[in-house]
Amino acid sequence: MLKQRITAKTWGLAPTALVMLTLLSDGHYAQGQEPVAEPLPTLILFIGDGLDDQHVTMGRNYLAGQQGTLVMDTLPIRSAVQVETVSSDGMPVYVADSANTATSLAAGIITSIGRVGTDPRNKPVPSLLESAAHAGLRTGIISSASVTDATPAAFLAHVAKRGCENPAIILGGRRYGQMFEGCPTDARGNGGQGSVAEQIAASAADLVLGGGLEHFVIPDADTGRSALDEAKDNGFIITKNLTELREADTQQPVLGLFANSHLPVRMQGTDGRTAEAPEPSLLNALDWRLGSVTQPPAMDCELNPRFAGTPDLATLTSIALDRLSIDNTQGLFLMVESASIDKESHDRNPCGSIGEIEQLEEAIAVALAYADEHPNTLILVTADHAQAAQIVPEPSLFASIPVPIYSPGKVARVRTPEGGIMRINYATNLFESEEHTGANVPLFALAPHGTVIPGFLRQRDVYALMMDYLGLDQP
Amino acid sequence: MLKQRITAKTWGLAPTALVMLTLLSDGHYAQGQEPVAEPLPTLILFIGDGLDDQHVTMGRNYLAGQQGTLVMDTLPIRSAVQVETVSSDGMPVYVADSANTATSLAAGIITSIGRVGTDPRNKPVPSLLESAAHAGLRTGIISSASVTDATPAAFLAHVAKRGCENPAIILGGRRYGQMFEGCPTDARGNGGQGSVAEQIAASAADLVLGGGLEHFVIPDADTGRSALDEAKDNGFIITKNLTELREADTQQPVLGLFANSHLPVRMQGTDGRTAEAPEPSLLNALDWRLGSVTQPPAMDCELNPRFAGTPDLATLTSIALDRLSIDNTQGLFLMVESASIDKESHDRNPCGSIGEIEQLEEAIAVALAYADEHPNTLILVTADHAQAAQIVPEPSLFASIPVPIYSPGKVARVRTPEGGIMRINYATNLFESEEHTGANVPLFALAPHGTVIPGFLRQRDVYALMMDYLGLDQP
Numbered sequence A, B: 001m002l003k004q005r006i007t008a009k010t011w012g013l014a015p016t017a018l019v020m021l022t023l024l025s026d027g028h029y030a031q032g033q034e035p036v037a038e039p040l041p042t043l044i045l046f047i048g049d050g051l052d053d054q055h056v057t058m059g060r061n062y063l064a065g066q067q068g069t070l071v072m073d074t075l076p077i078r079s080a081v082q083v084e085t086v087s088s089d090g091m092p093v094y095v096a097d098s099a100n101t102a103t104s105l106a107a108g109i110i111t112s113i114g115r116v117g118t119d120p121r122n123k124p125v126p127s128l129l130e131s132a133a134h135a136g137l138r139t140g141i142i143s144s145a146s147v148t149d150a151t152p153a154a155f156l157a158h159v160a161k162r163g164c165e166n167p168a169i170i171l172g173g174r175r176y177g178q179m180f181e182g183c184p185t186d187a188r189g190n191g192g193q194g195s196v197a198e199q200i201a202a203s204a205a206d207l208v209l210g211g212g213l214e215h216f217v218i219p220d221a222d223t224g225r226s227a228l229d230e231a232k233d234n235g236f237i238i239t240k241n242l243t244e245l246r247e248a249d250t251q252q253p254v255l256g257l258f259a260n261s262h263l264p265v266r267m268q269g270t271d272g273r274t275a276e277a278p279e280p281s282l283l284n285a286l287d288w289r290l291g292s293v294t295q296p297p298a299m300d301c302e303l304n305p306r307f308a309g310t311p312d313l314a315t316l317t318s319i320a321l322d323r324l325s326i327d328n329t330q331g332l333f334l335m336v337e338s339a340s341i342d343k344e345s346h347d348r349n350p351c352g353s354i355g356e357i358e359q360l361e362e363a364i365a366v367a368l369a370y371a372d373e374h375p376n377t378l379i380l381v382t383a384d385h386a387q388a389a390q391i392v393p394e395p396s397l398f399a400s401i402p403v404p405i406y407s408p409g410k411v412a413r414v415r416t417p418e419g420g421i422m423r424i425n426y427a428t429n430l431f432e433s434e435e436h437t438g439a440n441v442p443l444f445a446l447a448p449h450g451t452v453i454p455g456f457l458r459q460r461d462v463y464a465l466m467m468d469y470l471g472l473d474q475p
Helices: A053-064 A098-107 A128-134 A150-156 A196-201 A227-233 A242-247 A282-286 A313-325 A340-346 A350-373 A459-469 B053-064 B098-107 B128-134 B150-156 B196-201 B227-233 B242-247 B282-286 B313-325 B340-346 B350-373 B459-469
Strands: A021-023 A029-031 A042-048 A077-082 A138-146 A173-175 A178-180 A207-211 A237-239 A254-257 A267-269 A301-303 A332-338 A377-383 A390-392 A410-415 A421-426 A441-446 A456-458 B021-023 B029-031 B042-048 B077-082 B138-146 B173-175 B178-180 B207-211 B237-239 B254-257 B267-269 B301-303 B332-338 B377-383 B390-392 B410-415 B421-426 B441-446 B456-458
Touching: A042 A098, A042 A350, A042 A459, A053 A350, A053 A390, A053 A421, A053 A441, A053 B077, A077 A459, A077 B053, A098 A128, A098 A150, A098 A459, A128 A138, A128 A150, A128 A332, A128 A459, A138 A150, A138 A313, A138 A340, A150 A196, A150 A207, A150 A332, A196 A227, A207 A313, A227 A237, A242 A254, A242 A313, A267 A350, A301 A350, A313 A332, A313 A350, A332 A350, A340 A350, A350 A377, A350 A410, A377 A459, A456 A459, B042 B098, B042 B350, B042 B459, B053 B350, B053 B390, B053 B421, B053 B441, B077 B459, B098 B128, B098 B150, B098 B459, B128 B138, B128 B150, B128 B332, B128 B459, B138 B150, B138 B313, B138 B340, B150 B196, B150 B207, B150 B332, B196 B227, B207 B313, B227 B237, B242 B254, B242 B313, B267 B350, B301 B350, B313 B332, B313 B350, B332 B350, B340 B350, B350 B377, B350 B410, B377 B459, B456 B459
Parallel strands: A042 A332, A042 A377, A077 A456, A138 A207, A138 A332, A207 A254, A237 A254, B042 B332, B042 B377, B077 B456, B138 B207, B138 B332, B207 B254, B237 B254
Antiparallel strands: A021 A029, A077 A441, A077 B077, A173 A178, A267 A301, A377 A441, A390 A421, A410 A421, B021 B029, B077 B441, B173 B178, B267 B301, B377 B441, B390 B421, B410 B421
16 A cells, blocks of 8 residues: 555545455455545645735735635635745845745745755755655646746756756856856756756656746757757657647646746736836925825726736646546645736736736636545645735825825725725835745645644645645655 | 523533433422533633734744744634725725724724724724623723723724824814814713723723823813723722732722823834835935945844833733633633734834734733633634735845845844844835735634634624624624
């Protein structure tokens, strides 16, 4: 009997295997009939990138109404998860990035900002997906970002810096207009495991779906072969749209790359507007007690035209669960990332974040329906780190005071379907991208009876809990 | 048998009353011996004003270390609580104040900003404390603010505007340098229930401890009598320090007023410093891509000298539980507010907030010890609304980019005991007081076995849960 099946008690389900035993004359027991199949452990981990309580509440107020309930709110267990980060010289760091936090969730360690699947001394640490695949479980990764982005990468690869996504940039070069030193010691040519794309191509995952085609088509300077070539060699079927994905042979692993970079988001503000700076009058600019301020006009959330044709997370989750359930004899691990809650918060686009939360909601609903049919399913929904957006008063709490009071940052006034105005403040800096923030993040869970999830845990505890649930030993 | 004792099943404890019954000849049962006393329901509600997840994490990082655990983190249940507010014309409002949220917690309704114990049409709604006292439970309120402040007031009084704290201001006048119209229809002279101080004096609470003496000494313009005079008439012993409180006859209700206004907070930044604006160089002021920025120097949290002699929340909680346990035959309700997490966040003083979180922690520890001895104790720790403070990266996530990147608001760089620098950003405005924010807030709970607390609820659900626990019918 396989390890993860032995640990049925840890899932708390009464075993359904009804084995008839016969006492033989030699004192041993003989099995009288074939056992009914035990329920296989299924773990679906949703990561809402940047999905802190401000964003959860933004999503609730917009999508369900202030008095409404999100799908994630209906999960019976809710906990808080402390985010832990360490500097390269061992000091605590109070705000994380998606790379080090995804590494904590995927591999159970505390590491430094920017690291993917490596500890602060650059030692690779095995991920839960790798352990699960090694034990024979069926495994999959879905992201609305490039699959080489930090969160999916931490489950599939090991590099010193999250930027080392392909065989060119791993050697360094210009990135986001800045010089980037790369991770040369991780390069294949230097005896390393290669870039994130190359490691995904070599991975044992059964399914990897998202964006990032651009990183898979770059040829290695030495061999001339791309990660896409290597993925094919490794048995992956490559699909670039839903039709191809649906038609892909279910007996082979599948790599679905549906955009060159991150997948477009579903929603945007009116005419693509994002948060804007309030405009003080000339008089107010001279003396803060005088004059007036013009707040940005309210915006609606509308469909982002660039989203057209993009597979949504719910469809990908549904296809993934179907594929991974076929010939599943040991259990199933699927990670689904709604990546752009964070990216749109960096860009001060609340409608972008809300659309990603809506996609996450729909994908969770797919998982809940799966759990109805597969009672041994553990669903976890969490975030990697908190983000900049804050819901602030509309109007100001101090509106009765005859002085113009306004954010020094940028503000979006989002009209909600129920007719309110939800004002979102982005004011961690005035640079082109907001900062992350350091609050603990939520964890929502649906757990089989008897699986204990504490009210407070750390990201490395979430890893340990998942490993235990799947019956996998921590390396 | 009293109602709240009948509902023992709702607490989930097996009744300890072992009643010997004898079947009599007439078919009735006779009680064979005196029952062992049933455990009385005890409810201790902690409200951390402004205690959102950013503040919880600030407290954890400073008081316990990034990898540490707060006392509140050890409570086995954690949920999220949606904050609901409505405008006077019935539209959803996405950021609350302490008055309307305390009214939701105390009375189970959604109301408008600034309202204390009244609905949006100014109808008084009975509070849980009033229902509990009416049913014979022992009741108490503790706050580190003035006891007339919004949070304690919502359990004890009913006025249209939170500012109507005493018999003078209820008629209107200058307040915080602004004209305030008061709540004239609530004034005694106009047939109303009077100011918050007067309603506290007339209340049925067994214990009210905090600050706010200044509101109790103002005489009513018509009668010449103060709320303090009326409290004495109503049987309250008035105490102004811990010695007097400890010596107060335990057979009488007690009103303890330990400061003229709010109680001073325990901690402050180095030399009283609070958050400060980063200072861009002249060159950077001319062009955001050039020059440099000087961040405020790091600060330590140190003892606030003005705190000397102030009773701490733990001591008040301990004394309150002792007093309320005497002659307790029906159950106990105590609300303890750590008020200045919020007030110090308004003032951009992270050390002030952290000191208040520390006080809350100590008071929770007292309650946990009480629960050890009184197993039928429900402890809830929640917040009324979220606040402005955000933990932001130190240094910036974009520090490698050769452009000065800094908050447009005010920043405090707090040195933690474990040797990190925790950078706190306050940037909802540049006015003298920060705005609240709109995230859902945490709920931590220790509940007797069988008491079900959902992972997501609304503030009015918290009220309903508390009423049910105490066996009280909602009016």
